[in-house]
Amino acid sequence: MSGTVRNQRTLKQTVVLEGIGLHQGLPAKATIHPAPVNTGIVFVREDLGGKTVRAHVENVSSSKSVLSTVLAENNAEIQTVEHLLSAATGLYLDNMIVSLSGPEMPILDGSALNFIQAFRKAGIVEQTSPxxxxxxxxxxxxxxxxxEIHAEPSSQFEVHYEIDFFGKLVQDFSFRLTKHRFQQEIAPSKTFCFASDVEKMQAAGMAKGGSFQNALVYGDQGLLNPEAQTFENEFVRHKILDFLGDMRLAGAPIIGKFTVKRGGHAFHTKFLSHLLSENLLEEIDHVPVYQDSSMELALHWA
Structure with missing residues (x-):
């Protein structure tokens, strides 16, 4: 596998994003700081005296990671981390410290787009270690x-994802990771739910912060808020967004070719745990050479 060494990257300056938590419906503030090399992605619960939670699959709360990915460590919990992790993957960000005002990331517009925009505005810097x-x-x-998830070696990250909900919402999409393609094809894709499930979720204490502005809602006759839609096949694109974020819980970006059918957060992270426990991942010290000239944009955003 040919390629060149890529140094670690972090933000040039701190980013602040505020909104509401999707499931608990509480005000949520995320202050995202640059971090030294080899920090990885670490969440900090400021409201719990600075307790830390590492973004790693061993910290996934398996009993709760169904509608979103939930991490728990040091008697602290962080909910809905997947959109931030997906944005970090899409921009090749290795190190950041995410300080939170409460238990959940802000849902913002339900996609990864606001994270991408904030990170680009802050700037990205190359660090000194590979x-x-x-x-x-x-x-x-x-x-x-x-x-089902099928994976095989590849010189890049690529995924073909298929969804099938009740035979009514059936979509598939293939994606190969480059910064340009992530920003254009995946990042704007909003999360979604089914109108028939909203009342059940809210009765169970979830989706209290959901709205027509931050989620696509699918009813018996189709999409109820088409004005919020960016892509015709946005549902499966968002599944890829989630998959990228969940795979980032390996502790580093993953290279491989994946085919996913009817996946979800819990299934994604169980698969990732399987990869690690069976030694199906090996560390490499270079990034593959891509033929897509848009892959490597400038390290320092304009």
């Missing part, structure tokens, strides 16, 4: 019921 990268070592299939 970046870590994890590569799939051999083909693997992970199946549970009608959910």
């Amino acid at each position: 970046a870590r990268l994890l590569a799939i070592t051999r083909p693997v299939s992970f199946v549970h019921g009608n959910k």
Whole structure:
């Protein structure tokens, strides 16, 4: 696998994003700081005296990571981390400290776009140590019921994702990761839900911060808020956004070719745990050479 060494990257300056938490419906403020090399992505609960939670799959709260990815460590919990992690993956950001005012990330517009815009405005700097990268070592299939993930070695991150909800909402999309393509094709994709599930979720204490502004809502007759839609196949694109974020919980970006059918947060992270426990990932010290000339944009944003 040919390629060149890529140094670690972090933000040039601090970013502040405020909004509401999707599931608890509480005000949420995230202050995202630059971080030294080898920090990785670390969340800090300022309201709990600075307790830290590392962005790693070993900290996934498996009983709660269904409608969003939830991390728990040091008697602290962080909910809905996947959009931030996806944005970090899409911009090749390795190190950041995310200080939170409460238990949940702000949902913002339901996509990763606001994170991308804030990170670009803050600027991105190259650091002094080589970046870590994890590569799939051999083909693997992970199946549970009608959910499937197949992975194989590749010189890049690429995924083909298929969704099928009740035979009514059926979409598929193929994506190969470059900064340009992530920003244009994946980052603007909003989260979604089904109108029939909203009342059940809220009765269970979830989706209290959901609205027609931050989620696509699908009803019996189709999409109820088409004015919020960016792409015709936005539902499956958002699944790819989530998959990228969940895979970042390996502790470093992953290189491989993936085919996912009917996945979700819990299934994504169980698959990732399987990759790590079976030694199906190996660390490499270079980034692959891509033929897409848009892949490597300037390290320092204008």
